[in-house]
Amino acid sequence: xxxxxxxxxxxxxxxxxxxxxxxxxxxxxxxxxxxxxxxxxxxxxxxxxxxxxxxxxxxxxxxxxxxxxxxxxxxxxxxxxxxxxxxxxxxxxxxxxxxxxxxxxxxxxxxxxxxxxxxxxxxxxxxxxxxxxxxxxxxxxxxxxxxxxxxxxxxxxxxxxxxxxxxxxxxxxxxxxxxxxxxxxxxxxxxxxxxxxxxxxxxxxxxxxxxxxxxxxxxxxxxxxxxxxxxxxxxxxxxxxxxxxxxxxxxxxxxxxxxxxxxxxx
Amino acid sequence: xxxxxxxxxxxxxxxxxxxxxxxxxxxxxxxxxxxxxxxxxxxxxxxxxxxxxxxxxxxxxxxxxxxxxxxxxxxxxxxxxxxxxxxxxxxxxxxxxxxxxxxxxxxxxxxxxxxxxxxxxxxxxxxxxxxxxxxxxxxxxxxxxxxxxxxxxxxxxxxxxxxxxxxxxxxxxxxxxxxxxxxxxxxxxxxxxxxxxxxxxxxxxxxxxxxxxxxxxxxxxxxxxxxxxxxxxxxxxxxxxxxxxxxxxxxxxxxxxxxxxxxxxxxxxxxxxxxxxxxxxxxxxxxxxxxxxxxxxxxxxxxxxxxxxxx
Numbered sequence: 001x002x003x004x005x006x007x008x009x010x011x012x013x014x015x016x017x018x019x020x021x022x023x024x025x026x027x028x029x030x031x032x033x034x035x036x037x038x039x040x041x042x043x044x045x046x047x048x049x050x051x052x053x054x055x056x057x058x059x060x061x062x063x064x065x066x067x068x069x070x071x072x073x074x075x076x077x078x079x080x081x082x083x084x085x086x087x088x089x090x091x092x093x094x095x096x097x098x099x100x101x102x103x104x105x106x107x108x109x110x111x112x113x114x115x116x117x118x119x120x121x122x123x124x125x126x127x128x129x130x131x132x133x134x135x136x137x138x139x140x141x142x143x144x145x146x147x148x149x150x151x152x153x154x155x156x157x158x159x160x161x162x163x164x165x166x167x168x169x170x171x172x173x174x175x176x177x178x179x180x181x182x183x184x185x186x187x188x189x190x191x192x193x194x195x196x197x198x199x200x201x202x203x204x205x206x207x208x209x210x211x212x213x214x215x216x217x218x219x220x221x222x223x224x225x226x227x228x229x230x231x232x233x234x235x236x237x238x239x240x241x242x243x244x245x246x247x248x249x250x251x252x253x254x255x256x257x258x259x260x261x262x263x264x265x266x
Numbered sequence: 267x268x269x270x271x272x273x274x275x276x277x278x279x280x281x282x283x284x285x286x287x288x289x290x291x292x293x294x295x296x297x298x299x300x301x302x303x304x305x306x307x308x309x310x311x312x313x314x315x316x317x318x319x320x321x322x323x324x325x326x327x328x329x330x331x332x333x334x335x336x337x338x339x340x341x342x343x344x345x346x347x348x349x350x351x352x353x354x355x356x357x358x359x360x361x362x363x364x365x366x367x368x369x370x371x372x373x374x375x376x377x378x379x380x381x382x383x384x385x386x387x388x389x390x391x392x393x394x395x396x397x398x399x400x401x402x403x404x405x406x407x408x409x410x411x412x413x414x415x416x417x418x419x420x421x422x423x424x425x426x427x428x429x430x431x432x433x434x435x436x437x438x439x440x441x442x443x444x445x446x447x448x449x450x451x452x453x454x455x456x457x458x459x460x461x462x463x464x465x466x467x468x469x470x471x472x473x474x475x476x477x478x479x480x481x482x483x484x485x486x487x488x489x490x491x492x493x494x495x496x497x498x499x500x501x502x503x504x505x506x507x508x509x510x511x512x513x514x515x516x517x518x519x520x521x522x523x524x525x526x527x528x529x530x531x532x533x534x535x536x537x538x539x540x541x542x543x544x545x546x547x548x549x550x551x552x553x554x555x556x557x558x559x560x561x562x563x564x565x566x567x568x569x570x571x572x573x574x575x576x577x
Binding site for chain 1: 292293294317318337338339340341343344348351352355356367368369370371372374375378389390391392393394395396397400419420421448449450451452453454455456505507511512514565568
């Protein structure tokens with residue numbers, strides 16, 4: 001019987017949810033924080049042949065400490081290959097070799113479009129955010145996009161203020177119209193309350209599983225669009241003992257993941 | 267030809283007000299010494315470009331050097347918010363910069379096109395998003411959408427960039443400018459080669475013979491280079507593989523200082539205007555943070571087995 005320790009924190013559960021979306025042999029482009037932890041949990045459990053890369057140029061790095069940026073010094077020694085943006089974003093990603101990309105956003109909408117550019121009006125923004133960086137090409141070109149977001153009616157939106165990174169844009173057929181692979185795109189939206197997946201027909205995010213401690217009702221109320229609920233909606237499986245062990249003993253012994261609690265991931 | 271000079275001379279001679287600059291780095295090897303010198307010499311109205319910009323660009327913007335920024339991203343990441351950048355865009359302090367936004371695929375491709383002498387390149391990203399709906403100083407030349415002449419599919423074309431001056435920091439170069447780099451590259455090789463002329467900042471100057479022992483590591487050839495500056499610790503608080511680590515303490519210090527205009531100006535007074543060059547900067551660093559902290563940044567050492575090019 002699978003053990004589920006009950007002393008986990010929400011960011012650990014979210015990292016495990018991310019890990020479970022990664023298949024063995026997937027090539028995964030990761031940022032720092034959740035993506036790296038999720039991909040590494042997968043690699044240490046069910047997906048030992050998953051391969052990671054960072055947009056800055058490193059492929060199959062063997063970091064000896066948690067990387068704090070995608071250009072971190074620890075991504076250099078031991079990597080299988082190092083190039084730059086043209087190699088990773090062009091030769092690997094644009095050429096179609098990357099299966100999974102992890103993205104987070106200040107705002108995410110029901111079609112999985114992500115805003116990391118501005119809150120408010122573009123010319124006179126309330127808040128200027130960092131911009132696309134690698135997010136737009138990753139969202140455009142990987143096969144499956146995993147999105148991490150806070151679940152409230154401000155961070156999730158019927159429509160984002162600015163589409164920095166395409167999800168399904170304005171719905172069915174839109175990706176194809178723009179020359180993007182129709183079958184690629186947002187795969188799961190992992191929040192601090194639930195895992196949402198995307199309907200094949202409508203391309204809208206729907207509720208697949210709700211995390212322990214919340215409920216279908218609460219998730220629906222925290223979502224600013226008319227959230228559809230899966231027929232077989234159920235509780236998210238809590239972190240398993242093997243996942244937690246990898247996270248705490250191998251990947252993050254100082255438990256830096258706790259900083260996400262301070263950012264609202266509770 | 268010996269192109270070795272001081273950073274002061276390199277920036278005085280080759281960076282004019284209004285210039286279009288590529289400034290390399292990606293946490294790895296930002297040419298911070300050159301950035302400080304640009305601020306020190308109060309260069310104005312610059313157009314600057316790089317993918318994934320960070321603290322160095324934030325500082326140039328806060329110091330009022332930048333007019334236009336061809337950008338993909340500007341964040342101080344782990345350290346916190348890029349306050350100078352935000353103040354410029356949100357409140358016009360010290361002035362509102364003009365921003366032309368791309369992504370970390372399209373922008374490196376634009377530099378690549380520049381380096382290869384091509385007028386433009388097709389890229390597969392940015393389509394269907396608001397990045398196509400906002401245009402600034404590049405106007406309609408920001409991009410063109412066409413139907414592919416081969417299969418009719420919608421195709422995005424982005425223009426080549428050819429900066430006047432490229433500035434990069436590398437591990438080593440010879441005195442003519444053959445520049446060798448290893449480790450994470452960002453868009454450094456393409457950005458430098460897209461530029462009409464290049465300023466090389468390096469950890470050490472080596473002989474032409476040493477360059478010849480491993481020529482595959484050369485990313486910029488001497489004929490593109492107009493200045494070679496030997497500037498140890500020149501990427502600090504960024505890192506240089508094989509030389510020193512990222513300085514997280516100092517990086518956070520900058521972010522904290524830049525939370526307010528006063529704090530930012532005091533930071534510049536202390537670390538940029540208050541030091542004449544990189545040597546004084548390092549001395550100031552050791553005085554303030556201690557020799558132990560300085561030595562702690564020093565990289566460990568691991569040999570790559572020597573390679574042979576002999577026949």
